[in-house]
Amino acid sequence: MKAQMNMEEIARLELERAFLREAVPHMDALYATALRLTKNKGNAEDLVQEAMLKAFRYFGKYQQGTNCKAWLFKIMTNTFINNYRKAKKRKEVSIDEDSKPLEERAVAVERDPMQEKFGDQDTMFFKLFGDEVKKALEEVPVDFRIVVLLADLQDFAYKEIAEIVDVPIGTVMSRLYRGRKILQTKLTSYAEEQGYIDPKVEDSSNQPTSLDAYRTRRMQG
Amino acid sequence: MKCENFLQFIDAYVDSEFDDLESDELEMHLSACPSCREKVDNQTNWKRNLKECLSEESVPTDLRASILSQIMRSDESALDIHPEKVIPFQKKGFPKSAIVAFSFAAVALLSFYTIPKIVTVAPASSDTQPVIEQAIDWHRGNFPIEVTGPESQRVESWFGDKVAFPIHLPAFEDANLLGGRLANLKERRAAYVTYDLNGKRLSLMLFNGEGLLVPANNIKHIEGRDIAMVQRDGYTVALVQNGGVTYAITSDISEKDMIKVVSSFSAKK
Numbered sequence: 298m299k300a301q302m303n304m305e306e307i308a309r310l311e312l313e314r315a316f317l318r319e320a321v322p323h324m325d326a327l328y329a330t331a332l333r334l335t336k337n338k339g340n341a342e343d344l345v346q347e348a349m350l351k352a353f354r355y356f357g358k359y360q361q362g363t364n365c366k367a368w369l370f371k372i373m374t375n376t377f378i379n380n381y382r383k384a385k386k387r388k389e390v391s392i393d394e395d396s397k398p399l400e401e402r403a404v405a406v407e408r409d410p411m412q413e414k415f416g417d418q419d420t421m422f423f424k425l426f427g428d429e430v431k432k433a434l435e436e437v438p439v440d441f442r443i444v445v446l447l448a449d450l451q452d453f454a455y456k457e458i459a460e461i462v463d464v465p466i467g468t469v470m471s472r473l474y475r476g477r478k479i480l481q482t483k484l485t486s487y488a489e490e491q492g493y494i495d496p497k498v499e500d501s502s503n504q505p506t507s508l509d510a511y512r513t514r515r516m517q518g
Numbered sequence: 519m520k521c522e523n524f525l526q527f528i529d530a531y532v533d534s535e536f537d538d539l540e541s542d543e544l545e546m547h548l549s550a551c552p553s554c555r556e557k558v559d560n561q562t563n564w565k566r567n568l569k570e571c572l573s574e575e576s577v578p579t580d581l582r583a584s585i586l587s588q589i590m591r592s593d594e595s596a597l598d599i600h601p602e603k604v605i606p607f608q609k610k611g612f613p614k615s616a617i618v619a620f621s622f623a624a625v626a627l628l629s630f631y632t633i634p635k636i637v638t639v640a641p642a643s644s645d646t647q648p649v650i651e652q653a654i655d656w657h658r659g660n661f662p663i664e665v666t667g668p669e670s671q672r673v674e675s676w677f678g679d680k681v682a683f684p685i686h687l688p689a690f691e692d693a694n695l696l697g698g699r700l701a702n703l704k705e706r707r708a709a710y711v712t713y714d715l716n717g718k719r720l721s722l723m724l725f726n727g728e729g730l731l732v733p734a735n736n737i738k739h740i741e742g743r744d745i746a747m748v749q750r751d752g753y754t755v756a757l758v759q760n761g762g763v764t765y766a767i768t769s770d771i772s773e774k775d776m777i778k779v780v781s782s783f784s785a786k787k
């Protein structure tokens with residue numbers, strides 16, 4: 298038996314405890330997101346495990362006390378994208394539309410599903426059709442799905458999402474807009490099929506404008 | 519501001535991207551426009567509902583244990599974790615290699631319950647101080663629990679294959695078992711459980727105390743049992759040996775109250 302621990306062992310235990318304190322509490326959040334990314338419980342478990350062990354391996358380089366949750370999500374997102382691209386080989390073209398200007402990407406939405414009213418029972422809709430909501434979300438293309446999950450499930454700010462996904466804030470905003478629209482369109486048609494809401498047509502689609510545009514506008518009064 | 523201008527920024531507004539000062543113009547419009555107000559409410563509800571719908575699931579207990587045990591391995595081989603070496607969790611089951619087997623040659627036995635004579639006065643640099651410090655650290659850290667109480671049987675069986683010693687949780691008078699998790703005391707795997715004692719938190723760590731020394735001047739003889747009692751940083755730590763397992767009890771209560779707690783200590787044999 299070693300009477301005293303050596304420096305290396307002490308350092309490792311210190312690291313373990315810091316990791317338990319800062320990183321491990323975010324494991325549930327990673328898992329809830331991984332489930333919708335991978336669409337499968339087993340793959341989600343593997344993804345979370347791989348991300349957590351990678352995070353521990355690099356934890357010495359991570360600056361403690363900074364945004365640990367965003368750091369963990371960046372690791373998990375990178376891991377997922379890498380695995381995903383590897384698995385897909387070249388069967389599917391990346392949906393990355395960054396190079397196109399915003400206008401070109403605007404889909405012709407006949408109406409704005411965001412404003413579709415599920416009546417007073419919209420909360421009930423989510424409760425009743427939780428599985429459908431998950432399924433619909435999983436059908437949203439992965440690049441859009443990631444930002445929706447980061448913004449709506451994890452409450453990350455646009456700036457954090459931009460860092461996690463490694464794209465400009467403008468891209469985050471347009472992907473978020475598109476991702477939510479796709480999801481809402483799916484849910485709206487499902488709700489209609491179920492007779493939950495009446496089909497109606499309206500067009501009030503509004504593309505998001507950059508934060509700076511608002512700030513500039515505001516400055517000018 | 520017109521509605522069409524407002525609606526350009528509705529996403530960023532609902533996502534709380536603007537600070538109070540920045541959103542004043544938007545809020546001015548909202549207070550005067552029921553139509554945009556309704557849209558904001560719809561969008562906020564949507565966001566909330568989606569979040570609620572997706573956040574039900576938490577990490578399965580066995581996955582959590584598998585990850586923690588791979589992180590908390592203290593043997594040399596685990597110092598360098600390579601992703602490619604990661605045991606695929608899907609292959610199911612708890613990786614056997616992750617269960618640390620302790621093999622410490624006993625220098626002196628911390629077994630003052632059965633053999634009090636062996637207790638030695640330890641110099642300040644000895645092994646006793648880190649145990650006390652770390653017990654306090656774990657208590658103070660209030661780390662997330664991995665298995666919840668109040669049924670001690672459930673918590674005991676959760677630890678079953680995760681530690682290399684039997685877990686028998688004592689029944690403390692007036693204490694409510696909140697839950698437990700894996701922990702470490704020095705290089706040893708420990709079981710950590712936490713209780714609510716009339717509004718105070720009480721931590722208990724169980725570990726293999728083989729080879730650990732305890733300062734003899736802190737030993738108290740209570741109800742036929744020897745207990746090492748140490749006070750530090752406003753916390754009281756009591757060490758008890760029972761059935762070959764060491765129990766470290768920590769709380770920010772007085773020594774007198776700690777003695778009361780420990781007297782009610784009645785772990786099954």
Ligand SMILES: [Zn+2]
Pocket residue numbers: 520521522524547551553554555
């Ligand atoms: Zn308006």
